[in-house]
């Protein structure tokens with residue numbers, strides 16, 4: 001948990017339940033319930049999406065509608081469940097909410113502020129705007145492809161990319177899998193198969209936790225990772241003579257094994273590593 005906390009914006013269940021406001025304890029997240037409404041307020045303060053381990057499907061699918069906006073499913077199928085009413089109040093009064101998205105059991109990435117912009121009772125869900133620009137979208141409308149791409153790009157920026165980074169860093173214990181650097185502000189989540197290519201999804205088995213230098217060398221084909229997890233540095237780079245960064249930071253990585261997540265389901269997918277390694281080999 002300490003480790004999770006050290007990679008920046010993440011919050012743990014324990015921290016969230018100890019939150020105080022003007023001397024009053026106001027837990028920001030409820031241990032049992034997905035939607036948090038403190039007794040002192042009449043609207044919800046936060047809602048959450050629980051963590052789904054890699055390789056399992058989430059219990060509720062929070063999908064995008066034709067308007068490009070994400071949907072958050074009601075608690076159960078009764079629109080008048082107290083938790084759904086608390087969220088509806090926040091929707092009716094246009095109140096900002098915190099969305100806690102699960103990164104690991106009991107560890108969350110908070111997104112704030114977000115707004116509920118439609119209450120869709122038939123579908124038992126709310127439409128969520130992740131920022132001021134998404135708030136301008138009329139929920140339920142069919143968007144022109146250009147506009148829709150823009151809305152989806154915002155979702156990627158505000159939610160999918162930070163979530164990918166948080167989940168990958170969490171899986172690798174917040175260290176670079178090549179050099180073991182543990183300075184979280186210098187760590188990034190690299191795609192094994194690049195974003196936008198087939199199978200380039202932002203999921204943990206398509207990710208590697210890498211420091212900025214090793215991310216850049218991996219992306220530029222200076223460093224490759226074999227499907228058996230051995231690091232290879234391109235031949236011409238191995239022959240170069242330069243200062244300590246080249247020598248210790250890059251050349252000495254040649255032949256080392258990358259570190260892997262303890263959780264097998266979070267480990268890099270072998271087929272994807274193979275595809276990427278082939279590209280590295282051909283370019284070299």
Ligand SMILES: [Zn+2]
Pocket residue numbers: 176177178179180181210211212213214
């Ligand atoms: Zn590194």
